Amino acid sequence: MSSTWTLPDDLTVPEPVEFFPAAGEKLPQHWSKCFGCGDDQPAGMAMSFRAGNGLEVTGRLEVAKKYQGGPGVIHGGILSTAFDEAQGMACMALGSPVVTGHLEIDFARPIPLGSVLEFRARIDGVVRRKVYTSAEAVIVEGPTADPDTVVGTSRGLFLTITSEHFAKTKEFVDGEPTSPFGTSSV
Numbered sequence: 001m002s003s004t005w006t007l008p009d010d011l012t013v014p015e016p017v018e019f020f021p022a023a024g025e026k027l028p029q030h031w032s033k034c035f036g037c038g039d040d041q042p043a044g045m046a047m048s049f050r051a052g053n054g055l056e057v058t059g060r061l062e063v064a065k066k067y068q069g070g071p072g073v074i075h076g077g078i079l080s081t082a083f084d085e086a087q088g089m090a091c092m093a094l095g096s097p098v099v100t101g102h103l104e105i106d107f108a109r110p111i112p113l114g115s116v117l118e119f120r121a122r123i124d125g126v127v128r129r130k131v132y133t134s135a136e137a138v139i140v141e142g143p144t145a146d147p148d149t150v151v152g153t154s155r156g157l158f159l160t161i162t163s164e165h166f167a168k169t170k171e172f173v174d175g176e177p178t179s180p181f182g183t184s185s186v
C-alpha cells in the first residue's frame, strides 16, 4: 500500500551536529533502559546503530522467537517499535532530544523469526520543532535474506523537546541510567 505521507514545502535539511559520529561508527545509546536499544534492559530488543552518510543511520535487530506475532513471523508491533527506534536514533544527528509524534508503517513482506533485520533510517528535513523521518528494513541474515528486498517502510514525525519534557515522569523512572546521555536525551 502506498503512504499518504507528504513532506511540507518549507522543509529544510540541516547539517549533522559536529559531535555526531562519522559514517560507520557506532552511535551511543540514548538511554540504557530503553526497550528498543538499552543494554541495561533485559526484556528489550537490544538494537544497535551506526552512523551512515549525512543524516542517515543503520540499525540492526535480531528477530528473536519471543517476537512472534503470526505463526513463524515477527509481530507487527515489534517491527513498528524497531522503526520508531531507528528513526528516533537518526534524529540524534540534530543533537537534541526528540519524541515520536506520529509514525506510520507499511508491512511489505513477512519476516521470519531468526532473521536479522537492517534498518536504514534518516532525517528528511525539519520545520521548526518538527523532524520528518523515513526508513526501510531489509533482511540481511536468515532463511529469506535479501538485502535488495524491502520488507517494511516507515514515515515518522518527531518533535524536538527540552529536558522539561521528562521532568513530569521522573518519579516513574525504573533504575539508574548508565548511558552517556543519561535520562535527558530521551
Ligand SMILES: CCCCCCCCCC(=O)SCCNC(=O)CCNC(=O)[C@H](O)C(C)(C)COP(=O)(O)OP(=O)(O)OC[C@H]1O[C@@H](n2cnc3c(N)ncnc32)[C@H](O)[C@@H]1OP(=O)(O)O
Binding pocket: 030, 036, 084, 085, 086, 088, 089, 091, 092, 096, 097, 098, 099, 100, 101, 102, 127, 128, 129, 130, 157, 159, 161, 185, 186
Ligand atoms: C536523539 C534521541 C534518540 C531518541 C530515540 C527514541 C526512540 C523512541 C521514541 C519514542 O518512542 S518517544 C515515546 C512516544 N512518544 C511520546 O510519548 C510523545 C507523546 N506526545 C507528546 O508528548 C506531545 O504530543 C508532543 C511532544 C509530541 C507534541 O506536543 P507539543 O506541545 O510539544 O507540540 P505542539 O502541540 O506545540 O506542536 C508542535 C508542532 O508539531 C505538530 N504536531 C505535534 N504533534 C503532532 C502529531 N502527532 N502529528 C502531526 N503533527 C504534530 C503541531 O501541529 C505543531 O506544528 P506547527 O509547528 O506547524 O504548528
